Amino acid sequence: MGLSNASGDLSTEVEVDAFRRLFPLRFYEKHLSESIRPDARPLGRARDTTIALGAVASANGSALAKIGSTTMLAAIKMEVMTPSTETPDEGCIAIDFHMPPICSPIVRPGRPAEAAPVVSKQLSDTILSSGMISLKELCLVSGKAAWMAYMDVYCLDADGALFDTALLSAVAAFSHLEIPVVSLNDDGKIVLLSEEQEGMSEREPVNKEKRKLTLCNIPFSLTCILHKNYILADPTAEEESIMETLVTIVLDSSSQLVSLYKPGGPVLAYTSAIQDCIAITRQRVKELQTILEEAISGMEVD
């Protein structure tokens, strides 16, 4: 890093900070020419990722995911509803993404952030179209009762790669989800059985035990920035604001392409650049799978 001064001389430090603010693009290009970024990451490496399951005790399933400083909290609440007549055997999933003002200095109260509805739609589309969850698993009594899963993802700290972290937390929350035990009462309505009632109730529970959803083809994603002929994986908020061309690639656990998203941007990419992004994403998906599996097995030990 050519600009830092090892002795910590105050005047040079101020110059570096000022240079970073006044000429951000030149600051970054000086680093990129040495194939490194200001936080000492090589171009293709993502930030440290952690997942904590069960962060919200009152929800049926929850997870807190952090990629670098970007933090997302996802929680699922289940309610019983009547399924529609066209799909009497299927439940429903509603996914909502929120960016409260705590997450970033740019978000003003009363006015939702620009990125919030975009990520919300992307997240919803990706999860529903990836086929990760079979809606038939959410059915209770065909034609009469089915589960509605409300998932809320809250961004607690917005430092770039919002979609990646949101998807990771959503997927982790689904893997942590436990469907509560319910039974049919005399009016034909479904009631939740709490733990004390389980032993005492004479009614037959509709589902015997708290079960988890079977997830197949779990989607994982990686956002990359294209700048001239560099590809930067997992950008921070500062990088995203300076170099605006983003490419988000979603692959599932069997390395099939679920979605590819390049919403314009000043850089026009050749197919080779996109293929390089896909290759980096493939590596990242393997990392994310291991991290998720460790988090799940860590919970089971408890």
Added chain:
Amino acid sequence: MEYVSPEGLRLDGRRPMEMRQIRAEIGTVARADGSAVFEMGNTKVIAAVYGPREVQNRSQQISDQALVRCEYSMANFSTGDRRRKPKGDRRSTEISLVIRQTMEACILTHLMPRSQIDIFVQVLQADGGTRSACINAATLALADAGIPMRDIVTSCSAGYLNSTPLLDLNYIEDSAGGPDVTVGILPKLDKVTLLQMDAKLPLDIFENVMGLATEGCKAVANYIREVLLENTKQLEYRRGL
């Protein structure tokens, strides 16, 4: 329903004068100027402070002091049933106002004219005492942001059920219909900045209950001071002092 058993234990096993377990952490939101997470039992609240920064709405700028804004919102999954409207409803607006006025009383706003200080509080889990947890979290976040204050503000609630004053009510005790006294104090100056109560209470019992809540506030203040001291030691260590 019995909220205090004959042996003197409450529904969650606490004694009447016992607070729930508190836990606080500073600096959780990297992008904010100051942030903190505060937990009182199962109630978990995250606060972020942005400021002092330029006023976003020029017409609201005050020429001789800082403008303090506060927004309180609850996550959809924070309560037992999923909430449809997390902010903008009357309760959230009222609590936002209460927190703003409480914190404004202790911030030295005249030192930062023509600027704005934003306090955002998000409730992640609600189990009674959210107002108090929010004020405690906001205090820590303001301290983390380095905003000059007269004193820290701590808050605690107390109630009166089954003829016993109870400290730090949880959600079940709060919804029992008995009185709920929330007190916010500046501990060093020994001044009350927030006092709210609902339901009826005879005056002499009220003094007891308010005294109990004030004791609770002082206990929270001791804990907050420890957390801030520990944080400062960490910062000193990292700077190599």
